[in-house]
Amino acid sequence: MLLLFIILEVAALHFYVNSSSYTKAILLPISNEVVASFYSCTSGIEAYFNLQKENEVLTSEIIDLKNELERSRLSVQLSDTSVVAFDSVEYVYTSANIINNTISRQKNYITIDKGKRDGIEENMAIVSIDGFVVGYVVECSDSFSLGISLLNRDFKSSGQIGKSGWYGPIYWDGMSHENIVLSDIPRYAQINRGDTIYTTSFSSIYPPGIMIGSVESFELKESLLFDVKVKLFADMAAVRRVLLVKYNNLEERKALEEKYNNI
Amino acid sequence: MYYGIKFGALFIVVLLLQVLLFNNLDLNIYISPFVYIAFVMLLPMEMASIYVLLLGLVMGVVMDVSMLTMGVNTMASLFTAYFRAFILDISIGKELVRDGGVPSMQRLGIVRMLRYSILFCLLHCIIFFSLETLSVEFVYITILQIILTSIVSVLLVFFVSIAFQHKPILRL
Numbered sequence: 001m002l003l004l005f006i007i008l009e010v011a012a013l014h015f016y017v018n019s020s021s022y023t024k025a026i027l028l029p030i031s032n033e034v035v036a037s038f039y040s041c042t043s044g045i046e047a048y049f050n051l052q053k054e055n056e057v058l059t060s061e062i063i064d065l066k067n068e069l070e071r072s073r074l075s076v077q078l079s080d081t082s083v084v085a086f087d088s089v090e091y092v093y094t095s096a097n098i099i100n101n102t103i104s105r106q107k108n109y110i111t112i113d114k115g116k117r118d119g120i121e122e123n124m125a126i127v128s129i130d131g132f133v134v135g136y137v138v139e140c141s142d143s144f145s146l147g148i149s150l151l152n153r154d155f156k157s158s159g160q161i162g163k164s165g166w167y168g169p170i171y172w173d174g175m176s177h178e179n180i181v182l183s184d185i186p187r188y189a190q191i192n193r194g195d196t197i198y199t200t201s202f203s204s205i206y207p208p209g210i211m212i213g214s215v216e217s218f219e220l221k222e223s224l225l226f227d228v229k230v231k232l233f234a235d236m237a238a239v240r241r242v243l244l245v246k247y248n249n250l251e252e253r254k255a256l257e258e259k260y261n262n263i
Numbered sequence: 264m265y266y267g268i269k270f271g272a273l274f275i276v277v278l279l280l281q282v283l284l285f286n287n288l289d290l291n292i293y294i295s296p297f298v299y300i301a302f303v304m305l306l307p308m309e310m311a312s313i314y315v316l317l318l319g320l321v322m323g324v325v326m327d328v329s330m331l332t333m334g335v336n337t338m339a340s341l342f343t344a345y346f347r348a349f350i351l352d353i354s355i356g357k358e359l360v361r362d363g364g365v366p367s368m369q370r371l372g373i374v375r376m377l378r379y380s381i382l383f384c385l386l387h388c389i390i391f392f393s394l395e396t397l398s399v400e401f402v403y404i405t406i407l408q409i410i411l412t413s414i415v416s417v418l419l420v421f422f423v424s425i426a427f428q429h430k431p432i433l434r435l
Binding site: 001004009012016019102104105109146173176237 | 286288289290291292294295312313316320323330331332333334335337338341342345394395396401404
């Protein structure tokens with residue numbers, strides 16, 4: 001009896017400790033078919049009640065895009081000598097729905113209703129429909145994907161402060177679903193409350209210049225570096241529709257960077 | 264047989280409550296109510312401990328799959344299932360435990376039942392949150408999580424136990 005208890009407990013512990021954030025998603029295919037399909041069913045009902053709000057967002061999106069189109073048409077007319085290379089687009093966007101998302105765990109994950117079949121791949125960025133960072137994809141099955149949320153202790157990326165351009169790693173301290181931390185900002189950096197934090201071009205996942213949040217407060221850590229408390233723009237508790245962003249040059253860039261890291 | 268159907272129903276009800284309602288509540292990081300604890304807690308007191316352990320295992324694995332928590336739920340519910348007999352002994356007393364039956368307010372009185380629920384939920388939450396964090400860096404958050412979630416879980420479990428014991432008015 002005691003032996004059985006210890007064996008089971010050790011087996012569970014072994015499984016827990018040996019599951020990195022990537023291998024964690026191995027469970028996904030198992031839970032997918034049952035849980036995910038269940039969630040997509042219930043979230044369908046929820047989505048119905050959010051239609052009104054959804055519509056408003058989409059309408060304003062359309063207006064923005066139309067304006068953008070007009071502007072670019074204008075600029076093409078003005079400079080007809082410029083060549084626009086459409087076949088070399090760096091980032092490709094796909095839209096999808098979040099069907100399960102937690103914010104109260106220390107390691108939160110996002111389940112998305114599109115998978116390999118829809119062209120979703122690992123390391124695609126997850127951005128909310130209004131253009132704020134939400135997370136990135138870590139594992140895909142045929143028709144679902146699992147994303148690591150911004151609100152996950154394993155989430156790592158970098159961010160920069162809009163006006164001054166100082167950058168540092170961002171991570172979640174596990175405290176609140178509204179804040180994350182931008183750390184290692186030099187003490188001589190200019191930081192103001194309300195400054196916008198953007199993604200950097202160092203990231204092999206996010207396009208540079210995607211908004212993350214704004215500076216809420218900042219404090220010196222060991223009197224050397226600033227820790228900046230960032231208020232997230234994305235409402236992690238309510239995000240439903242997302243854009244998945246694929247970085248087309250990821251392989252090439254990684255190969256080049258790794259070549260010198262290995263020497 | 265009667266017990267089988269009754270506890271099968273309880274299993275499904277707490278499972279659905281947990282997966283469809285409480286896992287989606289996402290109040291904040293401090294409170295994540297566990298209603299599924301009620302299943303192992305309310306098993307008959309005379310049940311052989313090996314069955315309690317195995318049922319705890321089943322419940323834990325199901326919860327891990329649904330919450331994507333990779334074994335934390337399993338470890339916590341195995342732990343409480345294994346030490347259930349001990350918790351029963353110290354919170355209710357050997358006499359009443361020997362009489363058997365389903366732990367309930369009518370059978371044990373509100374004080375003993377409350378003591379049992381608190382110990383049970385507290386143990387579960389201690390295991391769950393300390394394993395989930397796996398660090399002493401945020402020990403204050405972990406303690407706060409344990410206390411707040413335990414309080415909410417005790418209330419939920421208590422509610423489930425009352426509902427579970429309630430005699431239907433229309434007897435078939």
